[in-house]
Amino acid sequence: MPRWLRLAAGFLAFGGLGACVTEDTAYHFEYSPPPWACAPPRPGRTPAQAKPCSPSDPQGGPAPAILRGEPAKLDPQQQEVVIVGVTKWLKDRSSARFGPMQVVRDPRGPVVVCGWIDGHNGVGAYRGMSPYIGVLTGPRNDAEFLVVGIGVSARERAEVLSLCAEVGVTSL
Numbered sequence: 001m002p003r004w005l006r007l008a009a010g011f012l013a014f015g016g017l018g019a020c021v022t023e024d025t026a027y028h029f030e031y032s033p034p035p036w037a038c039a040p041p042r043p044g045r046t047p048a049q050a051k052p053c054s055p056s057d058p059q060g061g062p063a064p065a066i067l068r069g070e071p072a073k074l075d076p077q078q079q080e081v082v083i084v085g086v087t088k089w090l091k092d093r094s095s096a097r098f099g100p101m102q103v104v105r106d107p108r109g110p111v112v113v114c115g116w117i118d119g120h121n122g123v124g125a126y127r128g129m130s131p132y133i134g135v136l137t138g139p140r141n142d143a144e145f146l147v148v149g150i151g152v153s154a155r156e157r158a159e160v161l162s163l164c165a166e167v168g169v170t171s172l
Contacts, residue, residue: 068168069104072111078136078143082113085145086132095120099129104168111136114164114172117150127152131160131172 074082082101087093099116106112113136116129134147151157164172 067107068166069106069112070168072103072105074101074103074111074113074136075140077140078111081143082115082134082136082145085134085147086115086117086150087119089147089150090117090119091122092120092124095126097126100172102164102169102172106167112167112169113145114160114167114169116172131157131164133160133163133167 079101083096083098086098087096090096097118099118101113101115104112104114112133114131114133117132118126118129121127130151132147132150134145134149136143136145138144148163149156149160151160161172
């Protein structure tokens with residue numbers, strides 16, 4: 001069989017195989033506003049971006065799920081809750097190294113935390129700092145940190161940093 005024919009058959013086979021591979025569906029989700037999207041702002045605050053949630057709203061729908069917040073601070077107990085919440089997602093929890101953490105309070109009340117984390121990968125080497133974002137929920141005595149995302153790949157990193165910027169974290 002001539003070489004050019006084998007090359008053409010190879011390209012045809014790999015091209016057909018490439019058509020069978022689909023994009024990772026984990027990154028394609030359907031957005032539906034969370035139940036608290038229509039919650040009124042905390043007393044004394046009126047978020048500029050929030051839209052009314054009535055069905056007769058001419059703007060067409062609930063308040064945006066993400067509102068720009070104001071900088072806030074965590075007490076040591078809350079910081080510990082964040083650290084425990086993030087380290088749950090690491091392969092080697094004892095290797096966790098945290099970078100700077102920034103906190104923003106959403107006008108509706110939730111506390112959003114953005115920061116940097118590093119830990120050992122499966123081979124036992126540090127990967128480099130990765131950004132994370134999450135929400136601190138519950139009262140101070142019984143708080144829980146829900147991780148929204150950790151940016152390990154370039155795409156995830158861009159998504160996490162974009163979300164952090166959207167909530168009002170100015171520099172990470």
